[in-house]
Amino acid sequence: MPAILSGRAQPQSRALVLAIIVVCQLMIVLDASIVITALPKIHEALGFSSASLSWVQNAYTLTFGGLLLLGARAGDILGRRRVFIAGIGLFSVASLAGGLAQSAEWLLIARSVQGVGAAIAAPSTLALLTTSFREGEERSRALAL
Numbered sequence: 399m400p401a402i403l404s405g406r407a408q409p410q411s412r413a414l415v416l417a418i419i420v421v422c423q424l425m426i427v428l429d430a431s432i433v434i435t436a437l438p439k440i441h442e443a444l445g446f447s448s449a450s451l452s453w454v455q456n457a458y459t460l461t462f463g464g465l466l467l468l469g470a471r472a473g474d475i476l477g478r479r480r481v482f483i484a485g486i487g488l489f490s491v492a493s494l495a496g497g498l499a500q501s502a503e504w505l506l507i508a509r510s511v512q513g514v515g516a517a518i519a520a521p522s523t524l525a526l527l528t529t530s531f532r533e534g535e536e537r538s539r540a541l542a543l
Contacts, residue, residue: 422519433509444505458510
């Protein structure tokens with residue numbers, strides 16, 4: 399196990415781990431709600447009906463919520479760091495695909511894949527925090543962030 403994930407890392411390394419995890423967790427959580435501000439533009443640009451526009455939000459939240467347990471179990475079996483990196487990678491590629499979407503279907507598929515990536519990465523963020531920081535005040539501060 400790398401020193402950075404065993405609690406024996408240098409303070410600068412742990413600060414970097416904390417910064418990466420906090421930023422990634424912010425991206426995952428923020429993506430669930432930030433799309434609401436873009437819905438009028440999405441409606442206009444991609445021709446969503448008013449009734450189907452809610453699926454832009456639902457495609458992400460349903461796959462994210464539905465696959466969280468699977469993402470956590472994958473982290474236990476395959477390794478938290480590996481699963482975290484894979485989840486963030488998938489999330490990022492899907493975000494790019496969603497930004498380049500030329501049709502409603504393309505956007506909905508990209509949002510669903512984003513939810514899958516987030517469900518893979520999110521459980522590993524908490525697990526990596528708890529294994530990277532010593533129990534007590536240090537871990538409490540990291541979790542509070």
